[in-house]
Amino acid sequence: xxxxxxxxxxxxxxxxxxxxxARTEMTTIGINALTGIFTVLAAGLAMSSFxxxxxxxxxxxxxxxxxGFLISSTYPRIEWVVGRKFGGKASLNDTYRIFAWSxxxxxxxxxxxxxxxxxxxxxxxxxxxxxSLPSAVLALLAIRSYSYNTIAAQKLTATRGGAGMxxxxxxxxxxxxxxxxxxxxxxxxxxxENIKAL
Amino acid sequence: MxxxxxxxxxxxxxxxxxxxxxxxxLYDERPDPNMIREMNVPxxxxxxxxxxxxxxxxxxxxxxxxxxxxxxxKLQEVEKAVANGTEIAESRSSIxxxxxxxxxxxxxxxxxxxxxxxxxKYISAHSAEAAKLTGENRELLNRYKSLRTxxxxxxxxxxxxxxxxxxxxxxxxxxxxxxxxxxGTAKEGNIAGALEALQGDIDFWGHISQNxxxxxxxxxxxxxxxxxxxxxAELGTIRRLRVNEMAQLRNVLRSFDNRIASMAGPLRGxxxxxxxxxxxxxxxNSRPIEGLxxxxxxxxxxxxxxxxxxxxxxxxxxxxxxxxxxxxxGEKNTFRKAGIPFLYNPLxxxxxxxxxxxxxxxxxxxxxxxxxxxxxxxxxxxxxxxxVRPEQMERFLNARSAEFKDPYTGGAMKWDANKGSIYFExxxxxxxxxxxx
Numbered sequence: 344x345x346x347x348x349x350x351x352x353x354x355x356x357x358x359x360x361x362x363x364x365a366r367t368e369m370t371t372i373g374i375n376a377l378t379g380i381f382t383v384l385a386a387g388l389a390m391s392s393f394x395x396x397x398x399x400x401x402x403x404x405x406x407x408x409x410x411g412f413l414i415s416s417t418y419p420r421i422e423w424v425v426g427r428k429f430g431g432k433a434s435l436n437d438t439y440r441i442f443a444w445s446x447x448x449x450x451x452x453x454x455x456x457x458x459x460x461x462x463x464x465x466x467x468x469x470x471x472x473x474x475s476l477p478s479a480v481l482a483l484l485a486i487r488s489y490s491y492n493t494i495a496a497q498k499l500t501a502t503r504g505g506a507g508m509x510x511x512x513x514x515x516x517x518x519x520x521x522x523x524x525x526x527x528x529x530x531x532x533x534x535x536e537n538i539k540a541l
Numbered sequence: 542m543x544x545x546x547x548x549x550x551x552x553x554x555x556x557x558x559x560x561x562x563x564x565x566x567l568y569d570e571r572p573d574p575n576m577i578r579e580m581n582v583p584x585x586x587x588x589x590x591x592x593x594x595x596x597x598x599x600x601x602x603x604x605x606x607x608x609x610x611x612x613x614x615k616l617q618e619v620e621k622a623v624a625n626g627t628e629i630a631e632s633r634s635s636i637x638x639x640x641x642x643x644x645x646x647x648x649x650x651x652x653x654x655x656x657x658x659x660x661x662k663y664i665s666a667h668s669a670e671a672a673k674l675t676g677e678n679r680e681l682l683n684r685y686k687s688l689r690t691x692x693x694x695x696x697x698x699x700x701x702x703x704x705x706x707x708x709x710x711x712x713x714x715x716x717x718x719x720x721x722x723x724x725g726t727a728k729e730g731n732i733a734g735a736l737e738a739l740q741g742d743i744d745f746w747g748h749i750s751q752n753x754x755x756x757x758x759x760x761x762x763x764x765x766x767x768x769x770x771x772x773x774a775e776l777g778t779i780r781r782l783r784v785n786e787m788a789q790l791r792n793v794l795r796s797f798d799n800r801i802a803s804m805a806g807p808l809r810g811x812x813x814x815x816x817x818x819x820x821x822x823x824x825x826n827s828r829p830i831e832g833l834x835x836x837x838x839x840x841x842x843x844x845x846x847x848x849x850x851x852x853x854x855x856x857x858x859x860x861x862x863x864x865x866x867x868x869x870x871g872e873k874n875t876f877r878k879a880g881i882p883f884l885y886n887p888l889x890x891x892x893x894x895x896x897x898x899x900x901x902x903x904x905x906x907x908x909x910x911x912x913x914x915x916x917x918x919x920x921x922x923x924x925x926x927x928x929v930r931p932e933q934m935e936r937f938l939n940a941r942s943a944e945f946k947d948p949y950t951g952g953a954m955k956w957d958a959n960k961g962s963i964y965f966e967x968x969x970x971x972x973x974x975x976x977x978x
Contacts, residue, residue: 369547369550372550392878393879394879395878395881398878398879398880398884401881402884405884408554412554529830
């Protein structure tokens, strides 16, 4: 079985694909949960001046996996639907696996950046940029790997595959914005009255 | 088999999070029994004829109506509106706009913010202006003098956020006119008479301060007290005082009763004010969906715990207060971060964290400043009577440090030779309280 070596995975995107194909779906679900944990912990650490450590830890382990599951069930699905419209051949399972293993590294990059910012108190802009470089490079390589593997799995040209990925990202952002707006509208115009009316 | 396991896992995850979210949405804490007991202690009615709060409320009453009558009407209107759940802002503005208020005419001068800026000096240099201000505002001055006949001070804190707040500007201006009158008495050579009148004023505001149950009225009462202390120091240095005058001054500048300077009482009152305020406004009008994110008991408990912590801080002697308050400096003046209750009460927890960081320690400090200022006033008087020269001032302050110490450090008061002032520094900000010699 392929071993997970960060340098190999980052330099050669195909390695990540081989690696994800060799793992079970159960492992992939676990990886999504871990990505969620990394992401929520990174966000919690960024707000640690306002939230207690107890809350950050509890929220991380309670809701981190949920965040991972929600993102990983939504984004690859949009990717798959958009890819099909462009004539892509990848299955939902393919996009799901590629997304899971690539975005584990993005989550890790976010967490790494938050941890550094915890150690360094109020860095200057230059120091801040310098310290964010490792995380930014890691995240960019992970996105590159994701893009390469997705386009390959879709069996699309770089242009069509790239366009599909941009559309997917835009649709994902619009979906989140739509959900937030819906909640805001419900709150603003009195969900209780509507519920009562029902 | 594997497919079945994943399906089961997905179902399990969905069920797990549904249970979690429903549980968090429905869960609320039990109310703190101490809070419930404290919030339900019946308070005496505020509408008694001797209540100075009502007179403060109606202090600017139009001609033909006494301050008490006008204040009483205002309070009753608000009480009626709260009871009926009608729009309070409308009833308030209708009372205020119907009739012409009696407001202070002219510009009130400020005192004691720089050297040679005392009331006695102002009266000497600007006697015409002082007489004009007094003449044009005679009615307000008379109303101010009549305040002494009101022997109670009770605020309707159970009206919560709807409690009418009195306009202090006219009262403060009338207070200055009253000090002009006392200064006139002193200039005629009647220091004893001036000190007696000043004593009455300090006693009155001390009584208000002692009975204040909100921070606003406490801070309002500390303002004239502060001016009175500075004025007493000025009277004490007008000339070498006789023995009987010195004895009177000693009484005027005696140590304050702890209840006058302490913010503990008003903070307790604030707890009730907020509790009742939330009951009458937030909870009365809240929609069911808000209840999912804003839990009443959890929010009330947190607010109450915040206030209890501040009350404990306010009950500490000034030097201990400093060490406790400074321990929280690194936390941007907050005592607490949002904790695990945020999960089931996100809005209430955020609200309680924001509210508890609104600089209450600064208010507590204001109370301690009063005692420090009293000591500075005495030092000023003694320095004058002992003919202490500027170069001897530090030695003088050190020699008197046992009796007149810096309230926050416990050491001697400081001397600023450039400004010609004695002072002490604030403990939790960069300001100082000073008195010009």
